[in-house]
Amino acid sequence: MRPExxxxxxxxxxxxxxxxxxxxxxxxxxxxxxxxxxxxxxRQLPGSRVRLLHAGPRGEESEAALRGYLGMGLDTLTLLEQAEGSDAIPALAEHLAAAPPQLVITGARAERGEGSGLLPYALAERLGWPLVNGLAAVEKVENGVATVLQALPRGQRRRLEVRLPAIVSVDGAAPEARQSAFGPARRAELEATPVVAEPDQELAQWQLSPARKRPKRLKIVKAASARDRFKAAAAKAEGGSGQVLEGVSAEQGAEAILKLIEAEGVLR
Amino acid sequence: MSEIRRRDPRREWIARNRLHPEHLSVLAEQGVGAASEWLGPNGVVRKNPHAIGFIGPNGVKRIDRSGAQQGGQAAAEGTRAAQDSRRNVIIEAPAFLVAVVPELSGGRLSGHDKDLLGLARHLADADPEHPGAVLAVVFGEHKEDAFGEAGIDRLLHLDDDAYVGFAPEARLAALSAVERELAPRHWLLPDSPLGGADLGRRLALRLGERPATGVWQIEADGEAPLGWRCTARGAAESLDIQRPLPRVALALAECAEPVDETRHAAEPLSLAEAIPSALSRIEDLGQVAVDPAGVALAEAEFIVSGGNGVKDWDGFHHAAKVLGATEGASRVAVDDGFMARDRQVGATGTWVTARVYLAVGISGAIQHLQGIQSCDKVVTINLDPGCDMIKRADLAVIGDSAEILAALVAKVEQQRGGQRDAA
Structure with a gap:
């Protein structure tokens, strides 16, 4: 049988x-x-090749973190070595344009630095590739078109077809990562290539501070009279406005429930 | 008519007696709904201090005895003001535009959208001499009718099949056309997964801007290019970044107070030139039916939850399956082994956020009620009309849960069958 x-x-x-x-x-x-x-x-498509790419400085701490990915079962990781605080986007775009893969997978946003989640969008804009965010699964890849599932809030999924080459970003809805094995991670290789990178001037000018707790929103009561203000202050959170059907037949009760469920639009 | 004035002592007494149930209607009949002075039966001038005065700025009643203000009228005005306290604002010639792209989840402005529009108003109204206008760009069909109340001056409604579903490229082309033609000073989008987080980033890069994401506070700053600086969350919520506000900003929920004092025009607007149709490389094949049992309980939309009152568990599971709901349980049902531990709703289990929560045979222990605090609609089927769950529920049906569930299943199946026949 011919592999399709x-x-x-x-x-x-x-x-x-x-x-x-x-x-x-x-x-x-x-x-x-x-x-x-x-x-x-x-595993799904035999003959696929996965390569890892990282742009950033090389240090002891970051190397240990990057080896965490290698411990998931890869031999090499390409490290575009840059000075601390430089912009990773031009270096990555150049590297990807030189040897374009068919699919680029990124996380939705970084856990350090600005963490704005702009990188996949910037790469897509530079390379002119389509981008799909919030990916949950890749169903199939055929004739240069990938069928993917996008995660929506409340556990819903949407099926999309995207033409390759494309960039996809994943967030918490994607399958959970396997454990990283320590030995293979130690043995794997970091291929470092120094690249010229410009420092990120704008980021350097911003003030960064540990996140403050956001103030809780207060309930603002705009009442015209003392009576209204008292009522607002003394009101219980739950009004007893619920409808109670007592002494009705099962059919009538079911009818009322069905009406409410349909009005809310949760019945598919 | 005779000149003799007929008196009705009883009505006069009611008119004097504020606590009488018919007091207001009698006053209205006499046409002195707010009379503050009248001649009493013995020829003495009577005054009603409740009918005079006005509501002061702090909501306290004030009586001005200097005579500058006529009691009755002012009181009447005060009540009218209480009914319609919003000021109408029309901005004819705006100095600039603040463009907002609301997410409109479910076709209505969400709380996040309203906060964002509050932020937009804040930016637009900073200089009362030269107010800006808030422009909302709305894609696809909507059910919202209170755009003006939310603070929108101009409304650009783009209704086309191309914007349905996941169509970032078509939407981006439309926003680029808006940018070319109207050139808003600010672009504000909600940083929410369904709405602006994706579109806003695309737009910013198309415009060549470096957007601020996760903005939660802005303040005026004369040195910044646009006159504002913002505080944004970065690095997985662990960092606050203070920076000048760029043209494109993606704001978090509760970034500002929603508009509640003014009503704006929400004047419809249309673009002069046609929007170029973008060649889409992404095709939306529609939503996929997901297995409700696989949806995490905390984010499920529709939960059917069973408790001690459920005797027919097979019927319960069948009902959940037919309704397409995720199953939950109270602690008793879990302890008794009818449901798995990860299905427990409540303080010790999962805090759920369902839109509809159908509680079957659950009496509503306080720990369970805590767990369903953020549910929109709670429906309960219960035997005991005095239990706490009924006080919380929006709809309570008193009766045998097995029978009612069976009837519900029958109705749903009948409806679906009917649809299939019609199709």
Whole structure:
């Protein structure tokens, strides 16, 4: 039987994450999910190739974090070595344009630095490729068209067809990343190539500070009279405005429930 | 008519007696709804201090005895003001435009959208001499009729099949056309997964801007290019970034107070030139039916939850399946082994955010009610009309849960069958 599906070339862009509690460097959660998605694709379409790409400085801490991705079952990671605080987008765009993969997978947003989630969009704009955000799964790749599932809020999914080459970003809805194995991670190779990068001037001018707790919104009562203000202050959170059907037949009760469910539009 | 004035002592008494149930109607009949002075039966001038005065700026009643203000009239005005306190604002010639692209989830302005429009008003009204106008760009069909109340001066409604579903390229082409023709000073979008987070980033890069994302506060700053600086969340919510406000900003929920004092024109607007149709490389094949059991309980839209009152568990599971609802349970049902532990709703289980929560045979322990605090509509089927769940529920049906669920299933199946026949 002739194999109908051909392998695809996938590049996964990974970043150095930040543990939310300890603040230590780790593999970023969303990027790891992206890599898991790519590895799933490799299993699904024989002949696919997955490569890892990271742009940033090389340090002890970041290397340990990047090896976390290698421990998921890859041999090499391409590191575009840049000075701290430089813009990763031009370097990545240049590298991807030089050897274009068919699919680029990124996390939705970084866990350090600006973390604005702009990188996939900037790459898509520069390379002129289509972009799909919030990917949950890749169903199939055929004739240069990928059928993917996009995650919507409340666990819903939407099926999209996107022409390759494309950039996709994943967030928490993608499959959870496998555990990273320590030995393979140590043995794998980091291929570092220094690239010329311009420092990010704008970012350097901004003031960064640890996140303040956002003020809780107060309930503002605009009452014309003392009586209204008292009523607003003394009112219970739950008004007893509910409708109670007592002594009705099962049919009538079911009818009322069905009416409400349909009005809310949750019945499919 | 005779000149003799007929008196009705009883009515006069009611008119004097504020606490009488017919007091207001009698006053209205006499045409002295707000009379403050009248001649009493013995020829003495009577005064009604409740009918005079006006409501002061702090909501406290004030009586001005200098005579500058006539009691009755002012009181009447005060009540009218309380009914319609919004000021109408029409901005004829705006100095600039603030463009907002609301997410319109479910066809209506969400709370996030209203906050964002409040922020837009804040930007537009900063200089009362040269007010700007808030332009809302709305895609596709909507059910909203209170655009003016939310603070919108100009409304650009783009209704075309091309914008239905996931169509970022078509929407981006439309927004680019708006930019070319109207050149708004600010672009504001909600930083929400369904709406602006995707479109706003695309728009910013198309315009060659570096947008501020996750903005939650803005303040005036004379040195910044646009006169504002903003505070934005960065690095997975762990960093506050203070920077000058760029042209494109993606704001979080509760970034500003929604508009509640003014009513704006929401004047329809249309673009002079046609929007070029974008060649789409992404095709939307529509929503996929998901297995409701696989949806996480915390984010499920429709939950059917069972408790101690459920005796027929097979019927319960069947009902949940037919209704397409995610199953939940109270603690008792989990402890008794009828449901898995991860299905427990409440303080010790999952806090759910369903739009409709159907509680079957759950009496409503306080821990359970905590867990369903953020549900929109709660429906309960219960035997005990005095339980706490009924006080919380929007619709309560007292009766045997198995029978009612069976009737509900029958109705839904009948409806679906009818649809299939019609199709």
């Amino acid at each position: 599906q051909q392998g695809v070339e996938v590049a996964v862009l990974v970043s150095v994450g930040r543990h939310p509690i300890t603040g230590r460097a780790r593999r970023a959660d969303q990027d790891a999910r992206g890599l898991e998605l790519a590895l799933g694709l490799e």
